[in-house]
Structures are given as structure tokens and as C-alpha cells.
Amino acid sequence: MAVATSYDKSLRHGAQTPFNDQLASHWEGGKWEVDGTHDSIITAGNGGNKPIQAQVTLFFNGGAGKYRVEQVLAPDQQLWLDFSRLIRDRVPDKDGNVLPGDLTSGTYQFRDLTDRAVGNIFEGKVITDKTNGHAAYGCMICCGYPNRGFIWTDPLDVLKSSYAPQDVGGVNSCSGNQDSIGFAYPNWSTGNTAIATANPAQQINGIDGGSTLDNAGDGQINIGDGMTYVQQCPLAADTTGGGVNVRIPYQEDRIPPDPINGANACSRGFAGWKRAITGIIVDQWNTSFTIDGVTLNETVSVGRNDLVLPSPQTGTAITSNGGKFGDNFFFCSQGCPGTGETDAVQSILYGGTPGNPFSGIPLAVTNGLIYRCSQILWNGL
């Protein structure tokens, strides 16, 4: 570690400045002091090659008080904070808070908000001690991800012809929180590009139904353990991965009992039937799609048509209550009462756009409908 030392002309007031040569995204600092005989000046610098958003947080009153400063630092630029001036001049922080006038000590923390996984911040601190004519300083500890990264969603379900975000998580050695660090892994891939692709990074695209793996590769993450000193803040290569299931909207399952099944109200000279089905869409593994708010564009196309019903009939259902939706088929015909029947096929497009009856993913299986004067059969039931 580099230490810069200087004294005033009297050689009574001195300062030592430990600048560490490690870069990290998160530094936890030790004690700072400001009183009649002490002052603390800390600095954070950008040791990377791109601008960063640096954040310094001062903790006081046992951690109950926080004072937060954020600043964009260009490469090689430094942020300096003179604690005694912040207190004396009542300089407000980013949230408008000021430090109490009688504050004399606390702790502090640095964060690189731009690049949380690797970090580009170096730090330094000066404590001037006029009592003894020399400086004291405390080292910082490096917060990283010693347990490496883990794939955030495992397995990840993706709809065919759609995509889903993926990420890498890391348990922060200081906070214990799970941080999002997927951006530190530049190379994303899948085990079978006929099923899913990973492009751009952190996005998994469903190509066709099936299961495969996703992989976040060539990551460079800070594995500081949050306990040892700055000399122990290495970067490490890391790769992680998980499973991907690309789901196909396969068919509609009926959820009994039917809410309604009986004679339909018709104009004079007509008679007919109504039957409501509660349905849910399942995938190729017979697992339900439980997402609400999904648009289902439906079309009923008539074949044999003794009852002279219009064709096609279209409708739009929206899933709710865990992916369920209702279809209430009805008809009125001058052919009723009678023995004639109309046969039809119901096709459903999953995840379409409301108002565009041709949008959405077609279910692999259609439903058969038979209209009779006192009965509507759905898939033979």
C-alpha cells in the first residue's frame, strides 16, 4: 500500500495518507474523527477507464444517521471530503440532510454504483492529529462476492417466441444482500440454440419447446470477503449457469364445474343454448400458465351447419385469477327446436394483441364444438 506523508512548516502537524492500489466497488471504512484536535479527509478516486457514479456514505450515531454524497467521477478523477468543513458549514447531502454540529466521529463506506461487481474505486484517508503531531489512519475492508455468482432464476421458464431476463446474483460479503451482478459476465450462451438463445447478454430467447441450459461466462468479480484488509481484494474469474425451459402453449384444460349450461335468451322465433367453460392454458408438460392479463384471441369456425350459425365467430378473453379465463358459447337459431346440429372448431392464440384476432401463439390443440338445440358439447363433453 502506498502512503503519502507530509508535515507543516513547524513539523508539529503531520499527515499520513494510505492510498491503496486495489480497485473495488464497495469499501467499508473504519472510524473517522473530527474535534478540536482531529480532522478527517477522505478521498475516493476512479481508477477505471470509464466514468463512474461514486457514492460515499457517512454513518454516525451508531449507524442511525446517514449522510450520502454521490458524484460522477471521470477516469483518474477524485472526490475529496473534509469532514470538519461538512460539519462546520452544514453542507447538505444529496437528500438535503446535514451533519449534526456536535458530531465528532463515525464510520464511512464507498460504493461504485456503476459497476457493482468489479468496481473502479480506490480510496484514501487522512487523519490529522494535532495533539501528537502525527497522523493516525484506519484501513478499509473490501466487500465482494467470495462465494462467486449464482444464476438468478434457475430454472428459467421462457415462452416460445418470447424472451425473459436472466441475471447472476452474488451475496455481498458486507451487507449479506444478494446483488445483481450479471453485467460482469460478458459471455452468455445456451446449451441448445434450437431451443433457446442468449442474445443480448442477460436475455434468454425461447426458440422452440424443450429444456436446455443457460450459461453466464467469463465473469470478473471482486471476491473480497469483507473481513480482511485491502491487500486481500482480488478479482477472480467466474462462470455460472442454470436450466432453461421453453414452454409452448399447448392446449386448453377445462376446469369443472361449468358456471352455466342451459337455454339461451333468444329473439322471437329463435331458440338456442348457452354453455360457459372455465379454462386454463397448459404447456407441453401439462403445466398451467398462471399469468394473469394475457390476451387470448379466439376464433370459432363452423363446418357442418344445420343451425345456420355465423362463421367465423371471434372473441377475446383475458386471463385472471391465476391464468383462468371463461368462454361462454351461445347460439340462437330458427332451426330450434329441432334435431339439426352445427359442428365447429375453436382455435386459440395465446398472448396476442387485443383487437388483432390474428396475433398470438396458436395452441397446438384445437377444441371441437357441437351445437345442438338443447346442448353444446365441448371436446365431446
Next chain:
Amino acid sequence: MRLSAFVSTTALFCIPLMFGQQSRSSDIHDVSIHAQTGIDALLSLGQLYNRPLGIVGSDKSILAPTLSVQVSQAQFADVLARVMSQLSKYEAHEVQGVVLIQPLNRDVATERLFTMVLPNFDSETKATLTELADLLWMDVELRVDPSIRGFAGIRHETDFKEFQPIHLVDVTVEDVLNELVRRRRSAAWVGFSAPEVLTGVQRERLWSIVSYEDPPVPVENLCCLNRTSLSAAQSK
């Protein structure tokens, strides 16, 4: 024959109890509406105060998401007045318990549809609200094209409460829709700008029935306003 009490926007501000009979403590609510369309704001009010509404949304200004109301402990009429003051091309009046909101100037096709007189409206079986709205559609279609021999469709209502048979004589389309939501009370009908030719038009293109929830839910979760028809009708 319709009994209606027209109340202008100004009058609404001055006579806040004009809509509704007796105010109860349960009729007083805090209302917070921010940047919603007129349709959504009105449906929110209808649901919150449990008031049957009829809305003819044929002027596109009612689809602009610019309506905001913030008021505490207000009665329905007070809030409605604030809403109507932001819908300058619309008027509100009450028709035997149903608050009807419609443009000051309805286009010819829309006027023709909603004032079409039906010699009768008969439901001989018990029927749901949407089923009756479909029956009205079939009656209208038969009136313009008596050669139709069959009707069919798919409804997506979630309100399966059934009404006893209804028999109405010499009524307009608007009268029937008002009667339906009047009987249900916890519902609104929303009519769209009518096409020039009604033959072969699906019911969802002409009007929708919206059933309220208790307790109230976000208006986007109410069944079954056909917003696509609303937008399409106004872009014609």
C-alpha cells in the same frame, strides 16, 4: 317514454344532491383519480358509489388520459360534477336512476342506433346481464336484416347472476340498456360510435356491459369493456 332530469355541469356543481335519492354515510368516499380517461374515471365512480351508468363514448375526448380528481369525503354528485367539468363535450343526466353520460352532439349513426325503437324486448328465460345485452343485439340485427336465421358468439363475462324474464314494450335501444343496468344496479353500459351499416356487426362493436366488483377493483380488472371497439369506433 323516458323520464329524464337533465342537469347541466353548472347545475351539478350548484345542486350536488341532484343525482341519487338520499345520501348515506356509505355514499361518501375519498376519490383520487389521476390522469385517467373519462371512461375509466366514470366507471371508477360508478363502481365506488355503486351507481348504474350509461356511457355513450362516441366523442374521442373521453379517451384522453387527462382526467384527474382529488377530493375527500365527497358525495357522488360532487365528484361527478368535477369529472364532467373536465369533459366539456359531454353532458350528464339521470334517467330513472341511471346516470347517462353522452356527447353533446351524437353523430347520426350513433343517434340512429341508440334511439332505434323496438316494439318489444322479451327474455322468456332467466338470463345474465351480458346475455340480455346479446339478446338486444340480436333484436337490432333482426330489425335491420329480418333474413338472419342464426346467431352465435363467445361471451367472456364473469357475472353469472341471472335475471327473471323481462318484458318491455315500445322501447329504444338506450331504454333497454338503461333498464338492464338499472335492474343489476352494480353495472354500467358503454356504447360506442355506431357504424353506418349495422348488418353483421358483432355486439361487442356496439356496446359492452361492465359489471362492478365489491369491494371495488382497479377499473382495468372490471369485466368486460371492449376497449378495442371503443378505440376503433372513434378512429373511423
